[in-house]
Every structure is written in C-alpha cells, then in structure tokens.
Amino acid sequence: MLRMWRQRVTLTDLVIWGLGILILVGVVWGSIQTLRLGKYTLAIWYDLIITGLALGGVYALIALGYTLVYGILRMINFAHSEIFMSGAFTATFAADALYQAGWWNSYPVLSLLIVLLVAATVSATIAFSVERIAYRPLRYAPRLVPLITAIGTSFFLQYTFRGLYGSGQKGYPDMDIFQGAIVFGDVRILKTQLVAIVGAVIMMVILFSIVQYTKIGKAMRSVSEDKETAALMGIDVDRIISTTFLLGGISAGVAGILFLILFPVAHFFMGFVPGLKAFTSAVLGGIGNVPGAFLGGVLLGLLESVGPSLFLDGLGIPAPYQLKDAIAFTILVFILIFRPTGILGERMAQTKL
Amino acid sequence: MSKRLFILLGLLVAISMLVAACGPRPEPYQCTDPIGCVKVAPGEPIHIAYALVVAGPDETLGIDSRNGIEVAIAMKGKLLGHDIKLTGEDEGCSAEGGQAAGTKLSADPTIVAVIGTSCSSAARVAMPLFSQAGFVVVSPSNTAPDLTEPGNPNNHPGYLRTSHNDKVQGAAAAKFAWETLGVKKAATIHDGSLYAQKLQEVFAEEFKKLGGTITSQEAVDPNATDFKSVLTSIAAGSPDFIYYPIFVKAGSLITRQAKEVPGLEKVYLMGADGMFSPDVPEGAGDAVVGLFLSSPDLAAFAAEYNSVFLPKYKELFGTDPISIFHAHAYDAAMMIFAAIEKVAVVQPDGTVYIPRQALRDAMYATKNFKGLTGNLSCTPTGDCADPKIAVYEFKTTSYPPERIWP
Numbered sequence: 001m002l003r004m005w006r007q008r009v010t011l012t013d014l015v016i017w018g019l020g021i022l023i024l025v026g027v028v029w030g031s032i033q034t035l036r037l038g039k040y041t042l043a044i045w046y047d048l049i050i051t052g053l054a055l056g057g058v059y060a061l062i063a064l065g066y067t068l069v070y071g072i073l074r075m076i077n078f079a080h081s082e083i084f085m086s087g088a089f090t091a092t093f094a095a096d097a098l099y100q101a102g103w104w105n106s107y108p109v110l111s112l113l114i115v116l117l118v119a120a121t122v123s124a125t126i127a128f129s130v131e132r133i134a135y136r137p138l139r140y141a142p143r144l145v146p147l148i149t150a151i152g153t154s155f156f157l158q159y160t161f162r163g164l165y166g167s168g169q170k171g172y173p174d175m176d177i178f179q180g181a182i183v184f185g186d187v188r189i190l191k192t193q194l195v196a197i198v199g200a201v202i203m204m205v206i207l208f209s210i211v212q213y214t215k216i217g218k219a220m221r222s223v224s225e226d227k228e229t230a231a232l233m234g235i236d237v238d239r240i241i242s243t244t245f246l247l248g249g250i251s252a253g254v255a256g257i258l259f260l261i262l263f264p265v266a267h268f269f270m271g272f273v274p275g276l277k278a279f280t281s282a283v284l285g286g287i288g289n290v291p292g293a294f295l296g297g298v299l300l301g302l303l304e305s306v307g308p309s310l311f312l313d314g315l316g317i318p319a320p321y322q323l324k325d326a327i328a329f330t331i332l333v334f335i336l337i338f339r340p341t342g343i344l345g346e347r348m349a350q351t352k353l
Numbered sequence: 354m355s356k357r358l359f360i361l362l363g364l365l366v367a368i369s370m371l372v373a374a375c376g377p378r379p380e381p382y383q384c385t386d387p388i389g390c391v392k393v394a395p396g397e398p399i400h401i402a403y404a405l406v407v408a409g410p411d412e413t414l415g416i417d418s419r420n421g422i423e424v425a426i427a428m429k430g431k432l433l434g435h436d437i438k439l440t441g442e443d444e445g446c447s448a449e450g451g452q453a454a455g456t457k458l459s460a461d462p463t464i465v466a467v468i469g470t471s472c473s474s475a476a477r478v479a480m481p482l483f484s485q486a487g488f489v490v491v492s493p494s495n496t497a498p499d500l501t502e503p504g505n506p507n508n509h510p511g512y513l514r515t516s517h518n519d520k521v522q523g524a525a526a527a528k529f530a531w532e533t534l535g536v537k538k539a540a541t542i543h544d545g546s547l548y549a550q551k552l553q554e555v556f557a558e559e560f561k562k563l564g565g566t567i568t569s570q571e572a573v574d575p576n577a578t579d580f581k582s583v584l585t586s587i588a589a590g591s592p593d594f595i596y597y598p599i600f601v602k603a604g605s606l607i608t609r610q611a612k613e614v615p616g617l618e619k620v621y622l623m624g625a626d627g628m629f630s631p632d633v634p635e636g637a638g639d640a641v642v643g644l645f646l647s648s649p650d651l652a653a654f655a656a657e658y659n660s661v662f663l664p665k666y667k668e669l670f671g672t673d674p675i676s677i678f679h680a681h682a683y684d685a686a687m688m689i690f691a692a693i694e695k696v697a698v699v700q701p702d703g704t705v706y707i708p709r710q711a712l713r714d715a716m717y718a719t720k721n722f723k724g725l726t727g728n729l730s731c732t733p734t735g736d737c738a739d740p741k742i743a744v745y746e747f748k749t750t751s752y753p754p755e756r757i758w759p
Contacts, residue, residue, distance in 0.1 A: 040589050051581040167408050169602060171635045190613055263578040265606060265636040267410055273576050305582040321583035322545060322572035
C-alpha cells in the first residue's frame, strides 16, 4: 500500500501540494487576522463584494467572446480585446453627440439603445471582418499561425483606432437615471453597478440559450465537435464560424457599454487589461464553456476586489491593493494545477483537446 | 629591371603623399575633452533631442513640453550660425519607454543635449544611458527627489532639471491641507511610479510633522480601471483628505470613483502637477469640480511669459498651453543654448566643436540665469529650479483650474 503510494506520487507533486497548502494557510490565516482586527465594517465588505461582482460581470461578458470562438475554432482570438475597445470607443462619440443634442437625459432609454446599437454594430462588423480577412485563409494552417495573426490583428486594430480617434482619453457622459444608489439595509448598490451585473446576466442567458436551444446553436455545437463531419451533415461551416464571430462581437459591444457605464473613460488602449482579465476568466472557468466563462469572470472580479483587504490586511502588508493581480493570479495558478481544465471544463478536456 | 623601377616609383609616390599630408596646413582643432566633442560641419544643424511622453494617455504633459522647446528654437533662430535641429523619442512615462528612448537616442553621436524626460520613472532608466553617451540632459518635469540627491545611485553626471524638486511640492501640499483646509487625517495613493511614490512620501512626512495623521498609504496599478475597492478600503480609515499625485488616466478615474464610495462623499481630493491636463476634466466629468492640484505657480513667472512666450506659443500651435511644464522646457532649451555658446569652439570655416565635458561644467555653473520660471541657479547635482508652488482648484469642469493658494 505504502509502496504503491510512493510510486504514484512524485517529488513534484509533493512540492505542489506543499505550496498549495502554504498558500491556503496564508489565505485562511490572513482572513482570520483581518476579521479579528475588525478594521472593516460589514457594510464595507458588502461594498467590496458588489464592486467585485460588477467588475466580474464585465469580465465575464468579454470572456464569452473568447470562449465562443475557442469552443468552435480551438483558437484564442487575441484581437477580441480590441473588438471590445472599438465598439466602446466609437460609442463614446455617439454618446457625446446625443448628450450635446440634449437627448441623453430626456430620452435615456432611446439614447441607450442607440449607443448599444452603435457599439454592437461596430464590434460585430470588426469581429466579422477580422475572421473573414485574417483567420479564414489560415483555417487549415498549423495552430500557432492564427495565434500570431491574432496578436498582429490586435496591434493593428489598436493603432488604427489610435490614428482614427487620437491617443488621448475620451469621457463617456453620465446618465441621470443611473445616478445614485439603491439601499437594502446594510447593502448599498450603485445603480451603475446594478446595470452592469443585470446586463451581464441577461447577455449570458441569451448567449447560453442560443448555443443550447436554437438550430444555429446546435450547428455551432456540432462544428465544435468535428468540423469535417458537420460539413458532411450539410452544415455550412464557414457560415457558422462567421455567426460565432458576430455573436462574440455583439457581446463585446454590449460589454463595452457596460464597461463605460461603470468606468466612463475610453482610450485606444482600454481593451488590453480587461481583455487579459477576461481571457483569464475564460480559462479559469473552463475555456469553451459559456457558464464557465461567466463563473470565471465573477470569481476573478471578486478575488481582485475582496482579496487584498481580506487576505493581506491581516498579515500586515502595506498598500495591499498594489498586489491585487498577484493574488488573483496566484489563486488562478493553483486552481489550474488542481483542475487543469478550469472549474467547469471537464467535458472539454476529454473529448476535444 | 623594370619591375624594380616600378616599385621604387611607387614608394616615391607614397612618401611624397605622406609628406604632403603632414605639411604645413591650417591647424585642425584637437579635441582634448575627456568625453569627446561634437563636430558640426558648416551647413549642418546643431542637434538637440527630446525624450518626452508624446503619445498615450499622458501625452499632453510631453507634447506641451515639446512645444515649449519649439518656441525656444523659434525665438533663438540660429545658434553660432547653425540651425537647431530637434528630434526625439517617446518615453511613454514608464521605465520601459525610458529604456527604449534611452537606447535609441544614446546611439546617435550627433546629439549634443537631450531635453527630457517627462517622467521620473523614465529618467531613472534612461539617465545611465544618456550619461554614458556624454549628453547633457535637462528635464523640464522630473520632480523625484533622488534624481538630484548627492550620492544617490539615481543621480548621474550630466543630469540637470529646471522643474522643482518634490521636497518642495510635497511640503507645500501638506501645508495647504493642514493650514488652509484644516484637515487632520489624510490618506495617500501612489501608482508605483518613482514620482508618485516619492511625492506622497514627502507629503506624508510633512503632514505628520505638522501634527496630522496619515490613515493609509495605498498603491494602485496605473493601468487599472476599478479603484472602488481600494477607495472603499481607504474609507475605512475615514480620512478628510486624499492626496494622489499620480497621472492623468488613473487620476481622473479615482477622482470620479471617490465620489461614489460611501464615506468619501465629503472628502477633499488633491492631485499634483502630473494631472494638470485638459484630459482630467474629460475623464472625471462633473466629479472634477472641487479637485485641488499642486503645481508650479504660473503667476510667479517672469513678465515675458505673458508678453512674449504665450503669444508665440499660440502663434505656433494655435492653442493655449495644454499642460504645465512648457515654460520649464523653454528654460531648459535656453540654458542649453547659452551654455553651448559659452563653450563651443568656432573654426574660421564655420565648423563648430562642442566639447561635452566642458558643456556639462558650463551647465552646472549656471548662476542667476533669467528664465521664464524664475532665476535659475544650478546645484552641483543638477537642481536648477527657482521653485514656487501654488495650489489650483477646478471650480467648473473646464480647463484650466483656478489658482487659489497662496
């Protein structure tokens, strides 16, 4: 029994387990210390959690674009963060025009629809063209080729938009109906945060239903299983892939508007950091899996928002928020060590990788 | 036989050529400077470079300084009968950008002097390269104290600045908060950049000396967009005042998000000269009203600032200055021109030799130089400013903010 165990467990395993336990002890000990110190009241914890949820919602929505494309093409579309930026950046100009015309606050719902439409159209058009121009000719090339193309496309889009709109930052006007907060007892939630969370959930549900319950979704899933067989069954693979990119583009456009409602400043580089975080969320949740991307996004948002105060304050580390990414990514690494396919990624690992 | 004759003939020709080369001719200039000379042939321009942040979210800071240099060049016209050529690199307001600009510019031996960098973080990595290349470097807007601290490893030969040292700015901000606003508890935020980190340190020290309490000294990532969590954590210490001497992008988002965090609705917000930009009200929206900024005191500038400099600036670029360090850049350029005129050796044919070490010595020896920003005198480690700090407040959402103190 003992010998068998010795053969199966290598030194590396032991080191990894040891590190894992060390991190776990650090996290638990830090949390206990923080809670014992009582520096933060319950209301502050609620605030941090809600901030994390809202941020996570936006990450999740961008992550959906990564996950949809990965599910079908087995390719990381690194240009997705720029697809997100293009819609959001363009929408600020539409928003500004509406604001100047006085429609912004007198017809808020209509204005919001227009802005959403602009963002979604621009993002979807760019996503569609990127697939058509940059990825389709490389469909049967080795896997690394479209990956490099994606990175190139990403730079191309960034600097094109820098050329178009300049390298300064552009403000997105506040909307009166989103000002203020809703209070339930100790819990205080800003309307902008509520919009972000609700919007993200709605988009997730819509995308999930399209993939699961419509005919086109069925076709998408079959292309994802096996492109050749799907083609033999009479599915137009190219059209399905284009549709996937369109859907990804639309969700990126909506994510862009939600992002601007939360953080109302646009610039040409705005996609980079959220894109990276969203990609991480998609991997964390299990890339290729729609609910997984959502779960990953929310988890990452929460870790970033609550983590530094909860884990590090108690350990007496000064300026903990500088380390928020370090915390989030350390925990990501450990989740991936113990679940290499992500939280909900089991099925993917066995059948498709 | 004919072969031997041929060799003899060849030898004779060679010897006669050598004799001719060594023969009596106008004595060429012998460069004896320990770190070399720059030779500017007739018709060639004297080459000055800039390393400023001229692209990206903090671009107004660097573009404004570059405009200041161009005004100086336009006013100067010719230097020792040569045109002045200005080229440059973006330093991105970051260590990586500073490294790139430093490597690129220091490879060009025609450069006499560099005006830059905009940001202290870039100076920290670019300066060793510039210093090695023998340049004179004058920064219009580096304010981190250690760059000119004697004996500090970040102080390099050849470095000078016309901007104030943040020891002055931090103390002024603390004094303003304590005396004028009457606050007792303050928090600070920096973004990990050399400039912000040192400035908030000086502020915190001075504020404690005056009798105040520092509730927390936080740090953020300059590329992040969500600062609500960190602000919520700061709110737990219930400060009356938050000092965040960082840059435009993060600074405008913090200004906006602070108003949305419970417990911080009434808190005083203050930034520093790095946020003196029209992009701040653009990014912060209505929340910018009531934001204080510490910055060089424009009202204390020389009379020529209003009568000569501003009209020329407007004529060349069609706008009013878009940030705060244009006059410092102008002074930096003018100081360099004056020093070049002092040390350059002009040959009868118009060739100019500029000895590099002598130029450095002349720069450090600058005393009572009448600049736009005041009377500049340089210390042996390169602090040349005549620092006067004022506090400005955004009373409306339009740029520029109004001067309110002292």
